[in-house]
Amino acid sequence: GENVEQHPSTLSVQEGDSAVIKCTYSDSASNYFPWYKQELGKRPQLIIDIRSNVGEKKDQRIAVTLNKTAKHFSLHITETQPEDSAVYFCAVHSSNDYKLSFGAGTTVTVRA
């Protein structure tokens, strides 16, 4: 399957600051890039996604950017709040495959 690398594995930010998580992938046929948020003991929930024909997408305080040439995409959370504390997973879907391949996750802690 697709090889997805996610960095950093942990991220601690002060409330109000920004958080950025980056993922890289290997398959140039990848065409769909979602981000999931998982709170402790809960299900992963889709928070934002982007397709390969778009470079950037924003939804209130979260945004995703995609660089197809470099094969990486990033999640940006601005004005972080304590409720943003969770594990965030990036994922990649390739047109050559049926499934989503996930990164290892980033544990984000927002300090009050």
Place this chain on the structure above:
Amino acid sequence: NAGVMQNPRHLVRRRGQEARLRCSPMKGHSHVYWYRQLPEEGLKFMVYLQKENIIDESGMPKERFSAEFPKEGPSILRIQQVVRGDSAAYFCASSPQGQEKLFFGSGTQLSVL
């Protein structure tokens, strides 16, 4: 729409027993995926099914694990002769036909004693 329903939420088995995990996809969704999550790790793909068909089982161990999605009823992930290493959270996700967007259930936490 009730979302993806998984049961049980927690399942405790002794080594050597069988575990059956059930997943009902969202209404209108015909594709089901099973993922396994070990503590502090990401989601690892196991199997992808459509009604009455296994499309991709490349992530599922060849022995002791099986999955089905019958014409009627939920998808079942079955683990025979469980071992301690099978302890994990097992998540089911569903999607409408032809779409990559996955919606996850709340998972089944399997503990093997």
